[in-house]
Structures are given as structure tokens and as C-alpha cells.
Amino acid sequence: TNLTATENISVTVYNFGGQAQSNFPVSYTLDGTTVNETFTGTIAPDSSANYTFTQTGNFVALGIHNLSATTALVADSNTSNDSFSTVITKSNCQPDANCELGDGLRLFQLGTIDNPSECGANGYSDFTNLSTNLVQGSTNDLTVTTDYGSQFVTVWIDYNDDFVFTTNEKVVTDYEIASGENGGTYTETTSLTVSSTASLGQHLMRAKTNWDANVPDDACEETTYGENEDYLVTITPT
Numbered sequence: 001t002n003l004t005a006t007e008n009i010s011v012t013v014y015n016f017g018g019q020a021q022s023n024f025p026v027s028y029t030l031d032g033t034t035v036n037e038t039f040t041g042t043i044a045p046d047s048s049a050n051y052t053f054t055q056t057g058n059f060v061a062l063g064i065h066n067l068s069a070t071t072a073l074v075a076d077s078n079t080s081n082d083s084f085s086t087v088i089t090k091s092n093c094q095p096d097a098n099c100e101l102g103d104g105l106r107l108f109q110l111g112t113i114d115n116p117s118e119c120g121a122n123g124y125s126d127f128t129n130l131s132t133n134l135v136q137g138s139t140n141d142l143t144v145t146t147d148y149g150s151q152f153v154t155v156w157i158d159y160n161d162d163f164v165f166t167t168n169e170k171v172v173t174d175y176e177i178a179s180g181e182n183g184g185t186y187t188e189t190t191s192l193t194v195s196s197t198a199s200l201g202q203h204l205m206r207a208k209t210n211w212d213a214n215v216p217d218d219a220c221e222e223t224t225y226g227e228n229e230d231y232l233v234t235i236t237p238t
Contacts, residue, residue: 001093001220002163003059010052011069015043016078025072030057031065039071060161062090062128092163092204093220095228097123102147102183103211104227109143110134110192113231116145124228128204131232137196138238142172143189146209149181151226154215155192157233158204165206165219171195172207174214198235205231 009028015021022042028035035055043049059065068085076082097104099119108115111132117125134140144153155172156165171192178186208215211225219228 001091003088003090004162005058005060006056007059008052009055009057009067009069010050011084012048012050013039013043013071014048015045016081018045020044021073024074026051026053026069027072028053028057028067028069030067059088059090060163062092062163064089092230094122094124094126095208095220096222097210097226097228098224099123099227101225103151103225104146104148104209105144105153105207105229106147106185107143107145107187108207108229108231110140110231111233115231117229120227120229123223123226125230127229127231131202131234133234133236134192134194135236136194136198136200136238138194140192140194141189142192143187144177144207145185145187146177147185148183148211148225149178149186150212151177151186152210152213152215153177153190153207154209154219155205155207156219157194157198157235158206159195159199159235161199161203163204167217171205194235196238200235200237202232202234205233207231 020042024039026039039051065088070083113130113132153175156169157171159169175190177188206219207229209226210223
């Protein structure tokens with residue numbers, strides 16, 4: 001989680017030969033794009049050295065990233081150990097919460113998103129297949145349903161796409177559904193306001209609930225009772 005567009009990529013290179021080696025090509029390939037550089041240090045026989053590429057790697061996109069690294073020593077007698085590959089899965093934090101007693105969201109309606117749902121596994125659901133358009137500076141109706149009262153709701157939009165939900169990215173802050181109530185089905189509508197300077201384009205949106213207490217400022221923090229749901233929104237110009 002929280003991988004960025006400028007992650008350092010480091011490798012350990014081992015010299016299995018009997019002579020010191022230096023000034024040889026090293027490269028990495030990330031999601032089909034290759035970066036070529038030169039190892040300018042010296043590695044003694046039967047020794048290793050670390051190398052950090054000057055060009056950083058972009059891991060902004062959620063999902064699978066294929067990464068491989070390669071050396072290319074002239075007259076290498078054993079090329080079978082010249083490459084190493086790994087798969088890195090970029091995911092957003094998925095905080096745990098208990099929504100099995102009715103806490104959390106049973107309906108989330110915003111724009112064209114109209115999503116009735118059950119309690120997600122461990123209190124988290126990925127609904128990033130659902131998206132709606134929101135206009136810069138607009139105030140929108142958000143309708144939510146819960147099956148347990150005293151449910152506080154906070155919503156963030158990750159305007160800068162760094163997969164960190166900050167306080168200034170809150171678009172709904174601690175709206176309480178059915179104050180003082182216990183079990184039962186409660187539906188309420190509140191306002192979701194988009195910043196007038198919000199970055200255009202598609203962004204991640206997180207809705208987080210907490211029972212009988214304010215929602216933590218940290219969207220990745222686990223809570224005892226509540227739920228977490230992720231969606232996508234596209235900010236359009238006025």
C-alpha cells in the first residue's frame with residue numbers, strides 16, 4: 001500500500017567469478033518499460049554489492065506490476081543467473097471492522113452510484129467498478145442506509161491520487177445516522193461537497209463508518225464496529 005510514482009528500485013549483484021568486475025550494464029523492466037544504466041562500482045570475486053537505480057519506478061496504479069532486473073556482463077560464462085523477476089501487487093489499505101451486526105452501509109447512493117450491499121468481508125468492500133461524475137464546487141446528495149443506529153459516516157476523495165486520505169480531502173465529516181438508535185433500518189441523506197479547486201479526472205473515494213464514535217482521521221485505521229467501502233469518482237469542470 002501507499003506506493004508512489006517515484007519508488008526507488010534496488011538490486012544486489014553477486015560476482016560468482018574469479019575476477020573483479022565493474023562498469024557493466026544493469027537494467028530493470030517495469031510493466032514492459034526498460035531502464036538501462038551502468039554499474040560503475042567494483043565487485044570483488046565471490047562478493048556482492050547493492051545498486052539503486054537512478055530512475056525511479058512508477059507504482060501509482062492499483063493492481064499487479066511486473067518487475068525484473070538484469071545484468072549483462074561481457075563474456076559471461078553463466079547467463080542463467082543474470083535476471084531476477086518479481087510481481088508487486090499495489091493495493092489500497094483495507095482496514096478491518098465488524099459490520100455483521102448491522103453496522104456499516106447497506107445502501108450508498110451518490111450521483112449515478114446506487115449500490116445496495118451486504119456486510120463486506122472483515123468490514124471492507126472494493127466497489128471501484130462503480131463510478132459517478134461530480135462537478136467542481138458542487139454540493140451533492142449522498143443517501144446512505146444502515147441496519148444499526150448511531151452510525152457516523154466520513155467520506156474522502158483522494159484528489160491528489162497518492163492513495164493517502166488526508167483531512168483536507170474529506171467531503172463528508174462524521175455525519176451521524178439515527179443518533180441514539182440501536183438495531184433497525186435507517187436511511188438518511190446528507191450533503192457531499194466537492195472542492196472548487198478539486199483536480200479534474202478520476203479519483204478514489206472512500207466511505208468509512210464507525211459506531212457510536214467519530215470516524216478516525218486515518219482512513220486506514222481499524223475500528224471495532226463499522227465498515228469501509230471504496231468507489232471511484234470523476235471530477236468534471238463547472
